[in-house]
Amino acid sequence: MHLIRYLSPAPGLHSYVRFYVQREVSLPGNAPVVHPVPARAAPMLEFDFGDLPRIHSCDRPQVTAAARCVVIGLQTYRRVRIEISGVHESFSLVFQPSGLHRLFRVPMAELTNRDFDARAVLGPSMSELERQLADCRTFEARARVADQYLLRQIPRAPVMDGVSAAANMSLLRAGQIPVAQLSHSTGLSARQFERRFTQQVGVRPKLYSRIARFEAALDSKLRSPGKSWLRIAHEFGYHDQMHLIHDFHELSGEAPGRMQSHGETLLRGQLEAIHQGSAPDLNQSQAMLLL
Numbered sequence: 535m536h537l538i539r540y541l542s543p544a545p546g547l548h549s550y551v552r553f554y555v556q557r558e559v560s561l562p563g564n565a566p567v568v569h570p571v572p573a574r575a576a577p578m579l580e581f582d583f584g585d586l587p588r589i590h591s592c593d594r595p596q597v598t599a600a601a602r603c604v605v606i607g608l609q610t611y612r613r614v615r616i617e618i619s620g621v622h623e624s625f626s627l628v629f630q631p632s633g634l635h636r637l638f639r640v641p642m643a644e645l646t647n648r649d650f651d652a653r654a655v656l657g658p659s660m661s662e663l664e665r666q667l668a669d670c671r672t673f674e675a676r677a678r679v680a681d682q683y684l685l686r687q688i689p690r691a692p693v694m695d696g697v698s699a700a701a702n703m704s705l706l707r708a709g710q711i712p713v714a715q716l717s718h719s720t721g722l723s724a725r726q727f728e729r730r731f732t733q734q735v736g737v738r739p740k741l742y743s744r745i746a747r748f749e750a751a752l753d754s755k756l757r758s759p760g761k762s763w764l765r766i767a768h769e770f771g772y773h774d775q776m777h778l779i780h781d782f783h784e785l786s787g788e789a790p791g792r793m794q795s796h797g798e799t800l801l802r803g804q805l806e807a808i809h810q811g812s813a814p815d816l817n818q819s820q821a822m823l824l825l
Contacts, residue, residue, distance in 0.1 A: 535560040536567060538801060539673055544681040549694055549702070550633035552576060554680060556673045559622040566619035569800060572786035572793065574609040575705055575745045577634040577645060577736070579627040579652060581667050585620030592787070603652040603664045605634070607645025608736040610745065612787035625667055625676045627684070631701035631742070632734040636694070637687045642736035659683075696720030697730045701742065708750035709743030710771045747771065748785045751778065755790070756797045763790050 537558045543551040561567065570592070580603075587600045592612055600616075635642050638656050645655075652660040663683050670676045700716040716739060717727035731739045751770045755761060767778040782790045 536800065541673065541677045543677070544685065546688065547681060547684055549698075550630055550637055550688075550691070551684065552628045552630055552633075554673075554677045555626045555628060556676065557622070557624045557626075559618050559620075561619055562621060564619075566617045567800075568615055568617045569796065570612050570615045570787060571609060572612050572788070573745045573748060575631070575742065575749050577608055577629045577642065578606045579629075579634070579656070580604050580606060581625045581664055583623045583625075583668055585618075585622045587622065587624075588617040588619075590615040590617060601649075601651045603660050604649050605640075605645065605652040605655045606649040607642065607647060608742075608745075610647055610737060610741060611785060613647055625673070625680075627680055630698075631705055632698040635734045636691045636698060637684065642734060643732055646736040696722070697727065697734055700727075700739075701731065701735050704739065704743055705746050708770055709746035709748075711743070713739045713743065744781060745785060748781055752782075752790070752793055752797065755794050756801065759794070759798075 535558065539556050539558075541554045541556075542548075543554065559567065566588075568590075582600055582602055582604075586602070589598050589600055591597070591614055629637075632642070634640055634645075640655060663679070666679045666683075667676050670679060697720055700720055703719075704711055704716060714724070717724050720727055722730065728738055731742070735742055737745075747770050751766050751772075754766055754769065755763070763778060764775045767775045770778075772778040772781070779790060782788060782793060786793050788796070
């Protein structure tokens with residue numbers, strides 16, 4: 535069994551959190567599931583229960599056990615592969631582009647392409663949150679616990695500024711708003727906008743737009759497999775199909791067809807629900823791309 539489910543956060547959290555995702559795996563006695571992690575346009579806070587995954591570095595011959603509670607920055611390339619075996623369950627909070635920064639004042643550039651024990655980054659309250667989540671028996675109960683915890687952080691969080699709003703819009707529009715237009719919308723100079731965007735999101739705005747477009751293009755193909763890659767390239771503003779293929783290789787280490795096959799295998803249950811019209815409406819783009 536390999537089940538991935540999604541839930542929306544409480545209404546007051548939508549400008550901070552994209553969605554919650556829970557992965558449930560039961561493979562006792564079976565071969566482990568190994569999957570690469572492509573570029574991701576989202577920082578995450580992940581809690582692991584049961585048998586811990588093993589993390590294989592793609593940059594060097596290194597294998598480590600995952601931490602029980604980890605904060606993961608935005609990813610710009612396929613940095614690791616995750617090996618899941620036995621009985622495993624994880625609960626993840628997937629943030630808006632600057633949501634983690636706004637709630638916890640984390641310098642996002644220092645998290646890019648890295649992961650850390652969440653206690654070291656976000657403080658000792660992570661231990662209590664982990665305990666409460668572990669005690670929950672359902673995904674819905676965990677989402678309520680996460681809602682309550684995050685809502686308590688909001689009074690200390692700064693209001694959304696123009697840079698955060700521009701980052702959210704870039705994600706919502708699949709990276710297809712020109713960076714100059716985003717910068718202009720904030721009233722900042724191009725240099726000021728890039729500096730503050732990198733501080734709050736973790737990468738420069740142009741690279742973020744590329745990752746958001748990659749996620750949206752793959753998500754579109756998984757939801758509508760009858761679409762050709764050429765049509766998707768045109769829909770998402772690639773110069774041509776070769777441009778799309780180049781970006782997929784840069785951001786995932788795989789050709790588009792391989793990424794589609796991998797996504798269809800991993801997300802079979804979610805895709806079936808979407809095609810049957812029974813999947814929940816998250817009102818969020820690219821929910822399935824957290825492979």
